[in-house]
Amino acid sequence: MSAKLTFLGTGTSQGVPIIACECGVCQSPCREDKRFRASAFVEYGGLNILVDAGPDFRSQMLAARIRHLDAILLTHNHKDHTGGLDDVRSFNYIDKKAAEIYCEARVLKTLKNDYAYAFEEHKYPGAPEWHVHLIDDQPFRVDSLQGTGQLEWVHDVGYFYRQADGSLQPSDNAVVEAPRENPNVIPIRGFHDQMPVLGFRFGNIAYLTDMSRLPEEELAKLQGLEHLTLNTVGYHPHHSHFSLYEALDLAHVIGARHTWLTHLSHAFPRHQAFCEQLRALCREKGIRSEVLPAYDGLTITD
Ligand SMILES: [Zn+2]
Ligand SMILES: [Zn+2]
Ligand SMILES: [Zn+2]
Numbered sequence: 643m644s645a646k647l648t649f650l651g652t653g654t655s656q657g658v659p660i661i662a663c664e665c666g667v668c669q670s671p672c673r674e675d676k677r678f679r680a681s682a683f684v685e686y687g688g689l690n691i692l693v694d695a696g697p698d699f700r701s702q703m704l705a706a707r708i709r710h711l712d713a714i715l716l717t718h719n720h721k722d723h724t725g726g727l728d729d730v731r732s733f734n735y736i737d738k739k740a741a742e743i744y745c746e747a748r749v750l751k752t753l754k755n756d757y758a759y760a761f762e763e764h765k766y767p768g769a770p771e772w773h774v775h776l777i778d779d780q781p782f783r784v785d786s787l788q789g790t791g792q793l794e795w796v797h798d799v800g801y802f803y804r805q806a807d808g809s810l811q812p813s814d815n816a817v818v819e820a821p822r823e824n825p826n827v828i829p830i831r832g833f834h835d836q837m838p839v840l841g842f843r844f845g846n847i848a849y850l851t852d853m854s855r856l857p858e859e860e861l862a863k864l865q866g867l868e869h870l871t872l873n874t875v876g877y878h879p880h881h882s883h884f885s886l887y888e889a890l891d892l893a894h895v896i897g898a899r900h901t902w903l904t905h906l907s908h909a910f911p912r913h914q915a916f917c918e919q920l921r922a923l924c925r926e927k928g929i930r931s932e933v934l935p936a937y938d939g940l941t942i943t944d
Pocket of ligand 1: 722723
């Protein structure tokens with residue numbers, strides 16, 4: 643089963659350019675130097691899967707002309723990865739389905755704080771409709787939306803679910819455990835400072851972001867990759883992200899054919915210069931993976 647991943651955002655939490663910054667990278671006219679907040683769109687086994695829905699979600703959906711999402715997987719609870727979830731309302735309306743969100747219990751706890759209005763018993767009409775599927779570090783299954791209840795918008799009243807007998811039931815803010823049989827997604831446990839976060843493997847593509855540490859026991863899940871994505875925000879050691887040199891070391895250890903860097907900041911040079919710098923570093927250090935910066939709109943296939 644082939645996997646295809648499109649980078650919808652490859653920027654650090656502030657994006658690039660950074661508001662009011664006059665540095666050469668933030669002022670670059672090149673398309674590759676304009677980075678939305680980190681997010682990836684994965685087409686896998688007939689499913690449209692989004693990894694993270696940060697503050698640029700709406701612009702990313704429009705730029706990539708995405709018409710339909712089967713699932714939204716969240717790596718962790720930071721706003722640059724969850725801040726766009728209110729905008730699933732457009733998909734609620736078009737698809738007549740709740741958005742299917744897959745996240746860990748600790749992430750759900752934050753969502754309930756950040757988006758209290760989406761979890762109220764008597765919701766404001768038009769608040770986003772979400773189904774939450776709880777996951778952890780064990781493989782789980784993502785399915786298509788077909789088969790879940792159909793949402794109906796009742797003007798000025800809100801969303802309801804049409805039942806088999808024709809009656810309408812109010813939305814239930816369901817939280818369920820993600821199914822584990824016939825898994826199609828392999829989570830990878832990493833740490834963002836001390837905070838546990840998840841990366842995800844789809845076929846021979848793995849997407850890891852917002853990590854500063856990857857426990858050795860996770861490496862077995864990353865064998866035989868065609869494409870690996872790793873996060874880095876700069877050259878110097880950082881408490882919550884890999885430094886560039888840590889990312890290069892990890893790229894070498896994992897040995898995917900290609901390694902793409904994401905969550906990039908303006909600390910790195912403009913795209914072309916950064917590509918040349920990485921090629922030189924890989925040659926010099928004998929890294930057994932082709933390491934390059936990802937950019938918004940880049941598509942990779944395994
Ligand atoms: Zn982040
Ligand atoms: Zn800048
Ligand atoms: Zn983060």
